[in-house]
Amino acid sequence: MRLLISGILLLSSQGVNAATRCDISAIVQHVWPDAKPVAEGTMITPANQVIDITGNSPQSAICRVWPAQPELTLAAVPLMSQEKIDYGHNGDLELLVLNSVTLEVKQRLLLPERMSDDAIRITGIALDTARWKVAPNQTAFGLHITRSGSSRVNPIGEDALSLYVIENNQLRLVLAGIALTANSGEWDGNCAGEFNDIKRTLAIGSSSHKGYADIRVSEKSVASTAFIDAKGECTAKDTLGKATWTLHYDGKQYTVPQTLAPLE
Structure with missing residues:
Protein backbone atom coordinates (compact mmCIF):
# COMPACT_ATOMS: atom_id res chain seq x y z
CA MET A 1 0.00 0.00 0.00
CA ARG A 2 2.84 2.37 0.91
CA LEU A 3 4.53 1.63 -2.43
CA LEU A 4 1.28 2.28 -4.30
CA ILE A 5 0.83 5.65 -2.57
CA SER A 6 4.46 6.55 -3.29
CA GLY A 7 3.98 5.68 -6.95
CA ILE A 8 0.84 7.82 -7.17
CA LEU A 9 2.63 10.74 -5.52
CA LEU A 10 5.56 10.37 -7.93
CA LEU A 11 3.29 10.39 -10.97
CA SER A 12 1.40 13.35 -9.53
CA SER A 13 4.69 15.21 -8.99
CA GLN A 14 5.79 14.47 -12.55
CA GLY A 15 2.46 15.75 -13.86
CA VAL A 16 2.76 19.00 -11.88
CA ASN A 17 6.33 19.56 -13.09
CA ALA A 18 5.31 18.85 -16.69
CA ALA A 19 2.43 21.29 -16.33
CA THR A 20 4.62 24.17 -15.19
CA ARG A 21 7.67 24.00 -17.46
CA CYS A 22 8.76 22.67 -20.81
CA ASP A 23 12.00 21.31 -22.25
CA ILE A 24 12.52 22.41 -25.86
CA SER A 25 15.51 20.10 -26.27
CA ALA A 26 13.44 17.06 -25.30
CA ILE A 27 10.60 18.20 -27.56
CA VAL A 28 12.83 18.60 -30.61
CA GLN A 29 14.52 15.25 -30.01
CA HIS A 30 11.14 13.56 -29.62
CA VAL A 31 9.54 15.14 -32.69
CA TRP A 32 12.63 14.92 -34.92
CA PRO A 33 14.34 11.72 -33.72
CA ASP A 34 16.48 11.52 -36.87
CA ALA A 35 17.87 15.05 -36.50
CA LYS A 36 21.64 15.05 -36.02
CA PRO A 37 23.72 17.51 -33.97
CA VAL A 38 25.95 19.77 -36.07
CA ALA A 39 27.12 22.10 -33.31
CA GLU A 40 26.32 22.72 -29.66
CA GLY A 41 22.63 23.54 -29.44
CA THR A 42 21.88 23.04 -33.15
CA MET A 43 20.64 20.06 -35.12
CA ILE A 44 19.92 19.31 -38.75
CA THR A 45 16.86 17.41 -39.92
CA PRO A 46 16.77 14.80 -42.71
CA ALA A 47 15.28 17.60 -44.86
CA ASN A 48 18.50 19.60 -44.29
CA GLN A 49 16.85 22.25 -42.13
CA VAL A 50 18.62 23.59 -39.07
CA ILE A 51 16.93 23.64 -35.64
CA ASP A 52 18.45 25.93 -33.02
CA ILE A 53 17.66 25.16 -29.36
CA THR A 54 20.23 27.48 -27.77
CA GLY A 55 17.73 30.23 -27.00
CA ASN A 56 20.35 32.74 -28.10
CA SER A 57 18.91 33.88 -31.42
CA PRO A 58 15.60 34.94 -32.98
CA GLN A 59 15.70 31.63 -34.88
CA SER A 60 15.75 29.53 -31.68
CA ALA A 61 12.93 27.07 -30.98
CA ILE A 62 10.65 27.93 -28.03
CA CYS A 63 7.98 26.20 -25.96
CA ARG A 64 5.45 27.04 -23.28
CA VAL A 65 2.94 25.09 -21.22
CA TRP A 66 -0.57 26.29 -22.10
CA PRO A 67 -2.17 27.64 -18.86
CA ALA A 68 -5.67 27.30 -20.31
CA GLN A 69 -4.97 23.59 -20.86
CA PRO A 70 -1.89 22.66 -18.82
CA GLU A 71 -2.02 19.10 -20.08
CA LEU A 72 -0.87 20.60 -23.40
CA THR A 73 2.42 22.27 -24.29
CA LEU A 74 2.89 24.65 -27.21
CA ALA A 75 6.06 24.88 -29.26
CA ALA A 76 7.24 27.04 -32.15
CA VAL A 77 10.19 25.54 -34.03
CA PRO A 78 12.00 27.53 -36.75
CA LEU A 79 13.28 25.25 -39.52
CA MET A 80 16.04 27.26 -41.13
CA SER A 81 17.74 26.78 -44.47
CA GLN A 82 21.49 26.22 -44.46
CA GLU A 83 21.78 28.53 -47.45
CA LYS A 84 23.46 31.83 -46.61
CA ILE A 85 21.94 35.01 -48.03
CA ASP A 86 23.32 38.53 -47.84
CA TYR A 87 20.58 40.39 -46.00
CA GLY A 88 18.52 37.83 -44.13
CA HIS A 89 17.40 34.28 -43.60
CA ASN A 90 15.26 31.62 -45.25
CA GLY A 91 13.15 29.35 -43.10
CA ASP A 92 9.81 27.82 -42.19
CA LEU A 93 8.13 27.72 -38.79
CA GLU A 94 6.35 24.71 -37.34
CA LEU A 95 3.80 25.07 -34.56
CA LEU A 96 3.26 22.06 -32.30
CA VAL A 97 0.71 21.13 -29.66
CA LEU A 98 2.01 18.30 -27.48
CA ASN A 99 1.00 16.22 -24.51
CA SER A 100 2.82 17.92 -21.61
CA VAL A 101 3.89 14.62 -20.04
CA THR A 102 4.55 12.22 -22.94
CA LEU A 103 5.43 14.87 -25.59
CA GLU A 104 3.13 13.09 -28.01
CA VAL A 105 2.31 15.47 -30.87
CA LYS A 106 -1.41 16.19 -30.82
CA GLN A 107 -1.48 18.79 -33.60
CA ARG A 108 1.09 20.46 -35.81
CA LEU A 109 1.02 23.17 -38.46
CA LEU A 110 3.80 24.09 -40.88
CA LEU A 111 4.04 27.78 -41.81
CA PRO A 112 6.16 27.96 -44.97
CA GLU A 113 8.60 30.90 -45.21
CA ARG A 114 7.39 32.37 -41.91
CA MET A 115 10.96 32.76 -40.65
CA SER A 116 12.28 34.29 -43.88
CA ASP A 117 13.41 37.89 -43.69
CA ASP A 118 15.62 40.46 -45.41
Whole structure:
Protein backbone atom coordinates (compact mmCIF):
# COMPACT_ATOMS: atom_id res chain seq x y z
CA MET A 1 0.00 0.00 0.00
CA ARG A 2 2.84 2.37 0.91
CA LEU A 3 4.53 1.63 -2.43
CA LEU A 4 1.28 2.28 -4.30
CA ILE A 5 0.83 5.65 -2.57
CA SER A 6 4.46 6.55 -3.29
CA GLY A 7 3.98 5.68 -6.95
CA ILE A 8 0.84 7.82 -7.17
CA LEU A 9 2.63 10.74 -5.52
CA LEU A 10 5.56 10.37 -7.93
CA LEU A 11 3.29 10.39 -10.97
CA SER A 12 1.40 13.35 -9.53
CA SER A 13 4.69 15.21 -8.99
CA GLN A 14 5.79 14.47 -12.55
CA GLY A 15 2.46 15.75 -13.86
CA VAL A 16 2.76 19.00 -11.88
CA ASN A 17 6.33 19.56 -13.09
CA ALA A 18 5.31 18.85 -16.69
CA ALA A 19 2.43 21.29 -16.33
CA THR A 20 4.62 24.17 -15.19
CA ARG A 21 7.67 24.00 -17.46
CA CYS A 22 8.76 22.67 -20.81
CA ASP A 23 12.00 21.31 -22.25
CA ILE A 24 12.52 22.41 -25.86
CA SER A 25 15.51 20.10 -26.27
CA ALA A 26 13.44 17.06 -25.30
CA ILE A 27 10.60 18.20 -27.56
CA VAL A 28 12.83 18.60 -30.61
CA GLN A 29 14.52 15.25 -30.01
CA HIS A 30 11.14 13.56 -29.62
CA VAL A 31 9.54 15.14 -32.69
CA TRP A 32 12.63 14.92 -34.92
CA PRO A 33 14.34 11.72 -33.72
CA ASP A 34 16.48 11.52 -36.87
CA ALA A 35 17.87 15.05 -36.50
CA LYS A 36 21.64 15.05 -36.02
CA PRO A 37 23.72 17.51 -33.97
CA VAL A 38 25.95 19.77 -36.07
CA ALA A 39 27.12 22.10 -33.31
CA GLU A 40 26.32 22.72 -29.66
CA GLY A 41 22.63 23.54 -29.44
CA THR A 42 21.88 23.04 -33.15
CA MET A 43 20.64 20.06 -35.12
CA ILE A 44 19.92 19.31 -38.75
CA THR A 45 16.86 17.41 -39.92
CA PRO A 46 16.77 14.80 -42.71
CA ALA A 47 15.28 17.60 -44.86
CA ASN A 48 18.50 19.60 -44.29
CA GLN A 49 16.85 22.25 -42.13
CA VAL A 50 18.62 23.59 -39.07
CA ILE A 51 16.93 23.64 -35.64
CA ASP A 52 18.45 25.93 -33.02
CA ILE A 53 17.66 25.16 -29.36
CA THR A 54 20.23 27.48 -27.77
CA GLY A 55 17.73 30.23 -27.00
CA ASN A 56 20.35 32.74 -28.10
CA SER A 57 18.91 33.88 -31.42
CA PRO A 58 15.60 34.94 -32.98
CA GLN A 59 15.70 31.63 -34.88
CA SER A 60 15.75 29.53 -31.68
CA ALA A 61 12.93 27.07 -30.98
CA ILE A 62 10.65 27.93 -28.03
CA CYS A 63 7.98 26.20 -25.96
CA ARG A 64 5.45 27.04 -23.28
CA VAL A 65 2.94 25.09 -21.22
CA TRP A 66 -0.57 26.29 -22.10
CA PRO A 67 -2.17 27.64 -18.86
CA ALA A 68 -5.67 27.30 -20.31
CA GLN A 69 -4.97 23.59 -20.86
CA PRO A 70 -1.89 22.66 -18.82
CA GLU A 71 -2.02 19.10 -20.08
CA LEU A 72 -0.87 20.60 -23.40
CA THR A 73 2.42 22.27 -24.29
CA LEU A 74 2.89 24.65 -27.21
CA ALA A 75 6.06 24.88 -29.26
CA ALA A 76 7.24 27.04 -32.15
CA VAL A 77 10.19 25.54 -34.03
CA PRO A 78 12.00 27.53 -36.75
CA LEU A 79 13.28 25.25 -39.52
CA MET A 80 16.04 27.26 -41.13
CA SER A 81 17.74 26.78 -44.47
CA GLN A 82 21.49 26.22 -44.46
CA GLU A 83 21.78 28.53 -47.45
CA LYS A 84 23.46 31.83 -46.61
CA ILE A 85 21.94 35.01 -48.03
CA ASP A 86 23.32 38.53 -47.84
CA TYR A 87 20.58 40.39 -46.00
CA GLY A 88 18.52 37.83 -44.13
CA HIS A 89 17.40 34.28 -43.60
CA ASN A 90 15.26 31.62 -45.25
CA GLY A 91 13.15 29.35 -43.10
CA ASP A 92 9.81 27.82 -42.19
CA LEU A 93 8.13 27.72 -38.79
CA GLU A 94 6.35 24.71 -37.34
CA LEU A 95 3.80 25.07 -34.56
CA LEU A 96 3.26 22.06 -32.30
CA VAL A 97 0.71 21.13 -29.66
CA LEU A 98 2.01 18.30 -27.48
CA ASN A 99 1.00 16.22 -24.51
CA SER A 100 2.82 17.92 -21.61
CA VAL A 101 3.89 14.62 -20.04
CA THR A 102 4.55 12.22 -22.94
CA LEU A 103 5.43 14.87 -25.59
CA GLU A 104 3.13 13.09 -28.01
CA VAL A 105 2.31 15.47 -30.87
CA LYS A 106 -1.41 16.19 -30.82
CA GLN A 107 -1.48 18.79 -33.60
CA ARG A 108 1.09 20.46 -35.81
CA LEU A 109 1.02 23.17 -38.46
CA LEU A 110 3.80 24.09 -40.88
CA LEU A 111 4.04 27.78 -41.81
CA PRO A 112 6.16 27.96 -44.97
CA GLU A 113 8.60 30.90 -45.21
CA ARG A 114 7.39 32.37 -41.91
CA MET A 115 10.96 32.76 -40.65
CA SER A 116 12.28 34.29 -43.88
CA ASP A 117 13.41 37.89 -43.69
CA ASP A 118 15.62 40.46 -45.41
CA ALA A 119 16.70 43.97 -44.44
CA ILE A 120 13.80 44.11 -41.98
CA ARG A 121 14.97 41.33 -39.70
CA ILE A 122 12.96 39.04 -37.47
CA THR A 123 14.21 39.90 -33.99
CA GLY A 124 12.14 37.49 -31.93
CA ILE A 125 9.25 35.03 -31.67
CA ALA A 126 7.06 34.40 -28.63
CA LEU A 127 4.04 32.28 -27.73
CA ASP A 128 1.06 34.19 -26.31
CA THR A 129 -1.00 32.20 -23.82
CA ALA A 130 -3.37 34.94 -22.68
CA ARG A 131 -6.93 33.63 -22.44
CA TRP A 132 -8.15 34.39 -25.94
CA LYS A 133 -11.68 33.07 -25.41
CA VAL A 134 -12.83 33.48 -29.00
CA ALA A 135 -15.86 31.16 -28.63
CA PRO A 136 -17.75 29.59 -25.70
CA ASN A 137 -15.81 26.34 -26.06
CA GLN A 138 -12.77 27.65 -27.89
CA THR A 139 -9.61 29.30 -26.54
CA ALA A 140 -6.99 30.47 -29.00
CA PHE A 141 -3.28 30.95 -28.43
CA GLY A 142 -1.07 33.51 -30.11
CA LEU A 143 2.25 33.83 -31.85
CA HIS A 144 4.21 37.09 -31.76
CA ILE A 145 6.84 37.86 -34.40
CA THR A 146 8.86 41.03 -33.91
CA ARG A 147 10.79 42.71 -36.70
CA SER A 148 13.21 45.62 -36.90
CA GLY A 149 14.93 47.49 -39.70
CA SER A 150 18.65 48.17 -39.76
CA SER A 151 18.55 51.68 -41.23
CA ARG A 152 19.47 54.46 -38.80
CA VAL A 153 17.79 57.23 -40.78
CA ASN A 154 14.71 55.18 -41.69
CA PRO A 155 13.94 53.22 -38.50
CA ILE A 156 11.09 50.71 -38.61
CA GLY A 157 9.83 47.98 -36.31
CA GLU A 158 6.74 46.07 -35.27
CA ASP A 159 5.29 43.33 -33.09
CA ALA A 160 2.75 41.26 -35.03
CA LEU A 161 0.28 38.84 -33.43
CA SER A 162 -1.53 35.92 -35.05
CA LEU A 163 -4.04 33.59 -33.34
CA TYR A 164 -4.58 29.83 -33.68
CA VAL A 165 -7.20 27.37 -32.45
CA ILE A 166 -7.54 23.60 -32.28
CA GLU A 167 -10.63 22.65 -34.25
CA ASN A 168 -11.68 19.18 -35.44
CA ASN A 169 -8.36 17.90 -34.06
CA GLN A 170 -6.43 20.27 -36.33
CA LEU A 171 -4.45 23.42 -35.66
CA ARG A 172 -5.95 26.31 -37.57
CA LEU A 173 -5.15 30.00 -38.11
CA VAL A 174 -8.03 32.33 -37.19
CA LEU A 175 -6.28 35.71 -37.06
CA ALA A 176 -3.71 36.02 -39.81
CA GLY A 177 -1.83 38.93 -38.28
CA ILE A 178 -2.22 42.33 -36.69
CA ALA A 179 0.53 44.80 -35.80
CA LEU A 180 0.23 45.44 -32.06
CA THR A 181 3.10 47.92 -32.10
CA ALA A 182 4.47 49.74 -35.12
CA ASN A 183 7.08 52.44 -35.32
CA SER A 184 8.63 54.16 -38.30
CA GLY A 185 10.44 57.34 -39.16
CA GLU A 186 12.57 59.30 -41.55
CA TRP A 187 15.11 61.86 -40.42
CA ASP A 188 18.41 63.45 -41.39
CA GLY A 189 20.44 61.62 -38.75
CA ASN A 190 20.91 64.83 -36.80
CA CYS A 191 17.54 66.27 -35.79
CA ALA A 192 14.99 67.03 -38.51
CA GLY A 193 12.54 64.30 -39.30
CA GLU A 194 9.17 62.67 -38.75
CA PHE A 195 8.36 59.67 -36.56
CA ASN A 196 5.29 57.58 -35.89
CA ASP A 197 4.69 55.31 -32.91
CA ILE A 198 1.57 53.13 -32.66
CA LYS A 199 0.39 50.86 -29.86
CA ARG A 200 -2.71 48.67 -30.10
CA THR A 201 -4.53 46.52 -27.57
CA LEU A 202 -7.02 43.73 -28.28
CA ALA A 203 -10.05 42.75 -26.20
CA ILE A 204 -12.62 40.02 -26.70
CA GLY A 205 -16.01 41.65 -27.27
CA SER A 206 -19.47 40.63 -26.09
CA SER A 207 -20.95 40.45 -29.60
CA SER A 208 -20.13 37.70 -32.09
CA HIS A 209 -20.28 36.69 -35.75
CA LYS A 210 -20.41 33.15 -37.15
CA GLY A 211 -19.99 31.73 -33.65
CA TYR A 212 -16.79 33.63 -32.78
CA ALA A 213 -16.58 36.67 -30.53
CA ASP A 214 -15.75 40.03 -32.08
CA ILE A 215 -12.34 41.45 -31.22
CA ARG A 216 -12.07 45.12 -30.29
CA VAL A 217 -8.89 46.93 -31.32
CA SER A 218 -7.93 50.15 -29.53
CA GLU A 219 -5.09 52.26 -30.91
CA LYS A 220 -3.04 55.08 -29.47
CA SER A 221 -0.57 56.85 -31.75
CA VAL A 222 2.02 59.59 -31.55
CA ALA A 223 3.19 61.42 -34.67
CA SER A 224 6.30 63.49 -33.95
CA THR A 225 7.97 66.16 -36.05
CA ALA A 226 11.50 67.11 -35.00
CA PHE A 227 13.16 70.35 -36.13
CA ILE A 228 15.75 72.97 -35.24
CA ASP A 229 13.99 75.82 -33.44
CA ALA A 230 14.82 79.54 -33.39
CA LYS A 231 17.35 78.98 -30.60
CA GLY A 232 19.18 76.42 -32.68
CA GLU A 233 18.01 73.56 -30.47
CA CYS A 234 16.44 70.29 -31.62
CA THR A 235 12.84 70.15 -30.52
CA ALA A 236 9.78 68.08 -31.39
CA LYS A 237 6.07 68.58 -31.77
CA ASP A 238 3.81 65.62 -30.99
CA THR A 239 0.35 64.93 -32.34
CA LEU A 240 -1.63 62.34 -30.39
CA GLY A 241 -4.23 60.12 -31.99
CA LYS A 242 -6.76 57.45 -31.08
CA ALA A 243 -8.75 54.98 -33.15
CA THR A 244 -10.84 51.85 -32.66
CA TRP A 245 -11.86 48.94 -34.85
CA THR A 246 -13.95 45.80 -34.41
CA LEU A 247 -12.76 42.62 -36.09
CA HIS A 248 -15.48 40.21 -37.24
CA TYR A 249 -15.09 36.50 -37.90
CA ASP A 250 -16.16 35.61 -41.45
CA GLY A 251 -16.54 31.87 -40.92
CA LYS A 252 -12.87 31.11 -41.57
CA GLN A 253 -10.80 33.98 -40.14
CA TYR A 254 -11.06 37.39 -38.59
CA THR A 255 -11.05 40.10 -41.24
CA VAL A 256 -8.17 42.52 -40.58
CA PRO A 257 -8.15 45.98 -42.27
CA GLN A 258 -5.03 46.65 -44.29
CA THR A 259 -4.07 49.55 -42.03
CA LEU A 260 -3.65 47.06 -39.14
CA ALA A 261 -1.79 44.44 -41.14
CA PRO A 262 1.85 43.64 -40.32
CA LEU A 263 4.84 44.19 -42.60
CA GLU A 264 5.09 40.56 -43.74
